[in-house]
Amino acid sequence: MQTLLLVYLVSAFFPFLFRRKLLKFIPFFLAFVHLGSFSFFLSKVKWIADGNVLSETVAWVPQLGINFDLVLNGLSLAFALLITGTGVLVFLYAHAYMKSYKNLSVFYFYLFLFSAAMLGLVLSGNLIQLFVFWELTSYLSFLLISFFHEKETARNAAFQSLFLTGFGGLVMLGGILLLGSVIGSYSVSDWVNQSGLLKSHQFYLPGVVLIFVGVFTKSAQFPFHFWLPGAMQAPTPVSSYLHSATMVKAGIFMLALLSPVLGGTPLWTYTLSMTGAITMFLGAYFAITQTDIKAILAYTTISSLGVLVLLLGIDTALSVKAAMLFLYVHAFYKAALFMIAGFIDKKTGTRDWRNLGGLARSMPVTFVFALLASLSMAGLPPMLGFLGKELIYEAKVQSPVIAPYVLVLGVAGNALMITVALFFLYKVFLGKPKNQVEIKVKTDWAYIIGPGLLALLSLFFGLFPAVLGETIIEPALISILERDYNVELKLWHGFNTVFFLSLFTVSLGFILFYVVSRNDSVLEKWRAFNQRIFSVRFVDVFNSILKGFLDFSKRKTELVQHGYHRFYILTIFLVASIFLWYQVYVTIGWNLENIFTLRPFYVSRLVLVIILSTIFSVVSKSRMATIISMGVVGYGIALLFMYYSAIDLAITQIIVETLILVMFVLILQRLPLFARLSSRTSRIRDFFIALSFGSAMTVLALKSINVNFNHPISDYMIENSYTNAFGQNVVNVILVDFRALDTLGEVTVLVVAALGVYVLLKTRKT
């Protein structure tokens, strides 16, 4: 399987190797790669169904106990087949759909890299690795949604989805780390083995909640659902692949993967059931008032994802079975419908159903496939969707405690789904032909083959459900439930509660459809009503939160980055002097062995002169006086150096001081007079800050003298100065021999400074 992932990674770069003329073969090539891996996974079906598990491990960060684990069990096989299978069809479809656009190699690169990341995600046997792939799919989704980046709406939608899924991913990582710290491992099998420990640990609650946030953002659950309709800005192949069949199912995969570890608790059951039920209902409810057929499909996808979350939340063997079946049901019909919607868009130039009608006549084959897919979506026999819906009802009836609420929402949601499906069929394909444009589109087969195959599969598996049940659903179930479970799927279940519920739903759906389709004004009124009662739109809330956050950061930044140079410096010295005084306070017990003496007098008099000229230079109003007294300070310090055995320092100081004075005097006449710019209060404030810093430094200096090293480093230098370096002046030997590289660096600094000065003075004012 590593080889497989590697092949995917390498193939993703192929689009860039093809010449322009060969560009149209890229999708075929990539579809072929998908087909290859699809047959690989298909060949493993029998073997996995016998209860085997294929796993590979490569050491990645063994020090942290993180390995690159690939695991192929029933669950990951079910997802892998879905990813590679729809992958083949999506790439064939993209060949036709994307033909007229630019930057195709980039598009195929992103899309194929996404397939690789998604495959890596479902094959991960390690949660850190899973997280990496999880984030990769988020980024690639961002890039694909913003593929038409010249449109502002596409950019906004892409940003929104990245922000939400990226945020959710990070939160989920927090949850993984929290729970991983309990067990000390990130391997899924270790988690499964120690699920008892996890469930009783105090980190269980925060960990699960954090993981839920990740799952809900990725799988578009209420209240994070709103990014999915926005994501419809992506090219249609992307919508049908990422945003219906695969990426949005990553959250579902995560839930299925972790349900043996974390599931079965009230927290798990209630949170997931309630969120799922609400999402299911709201998705279907909002779908009906949309006018863009892709938006209708997006909202029904949200609804279906809600169903999946709900089923995994109920967490009985039956509900998990229903979830796995519905996963396939939904992938089949939704990907097909998306592709059909894209085809209609291509053919007529519009996706608004109000401008469409009577397409059945001009697109008979497409109509048949759309009919099959819609019937599956509505959950009517003999499609696979019917089976899915029956099973879901059965699971809901069994759901503990909150069954009534779930059931009510479920019936309402399903009835709405039926209405939407019928409405879509009726408005777009039947009815009076509107005066829509008919655009000639070549290679129709490439548009139809994908949805056709998927729709026919829906029909086939609806008639022969046992094929799907025994080969794929059952192994997946065994790896989720961790025990044997016999999956039996039948089209006809007999007259029982579920059947009557189903009958009731269907009639409700038909009545609603009848009301809505008779009179267009009903929908208009409904839309207006929705806008009134749901006056707060989630997208707007998101935007205003984001804007508020940006404003907040801006204000904070302006507070700290105010632009006044002296206040920056003031802050630095204030903080520094607080720390210095704190240090003085801490080391208050040190005894200082310094005796206050004024001898020798000529030195103390020299110091007095220096201090006085320092003060004079600060308070003087004349520039010349300031500079001269500054010179006195410099020369005075040179004399101090000389007295305390530092001949070289004294020489250097005298030279430097002279040069600085010359420089000052040279440019002084070109500079303005001293102006007293700051107020009296700020001068006093500055003085006290400076005084506190200066006195702290005095104490520091006194203390530093009393710190004695056992062996000064310079002992070695004094001993070796003459014998090894042949120099009598140890300071000089240090500079040019022991620490010669430092001196080289110093010379470099001086050269750079000299160059800078030269350039600054040389360039004339322009």
Added chain:
Amino acid sequence: MEIILAILIGVLYTAGVYMLLRRSILKFIIGIIFLSNATNLLVFISSGIIAGKPAFVDGTTPSPNNLADPLPQALVLTAIVIGFGIVVFTLALKFKFFETTGTDDLDQLQQTDN
């Protein structure tokens, strides 16, 4: 004597910081000079001060024990030269700045461009 020198260091630091906090750029540069002088002195006296015994050796006589420590001297020497480089460069920068903008007031430098 150390106490007096420590007080001198404190005075130099006080003057340096006070000058750094002025709005006039010229005073700011003078502040840098005070600050570097103060720091040089601090490093210099931190190893202990010894009068009249510079670190000179010749191979013939064994080196005496209580020579002045040459290492801080070498460090300070480097620091003096670097400090000189900084001051000269800042002065040139200041000169150019005044030529271009005609102001000596740091508060006029609030915005990045105008």
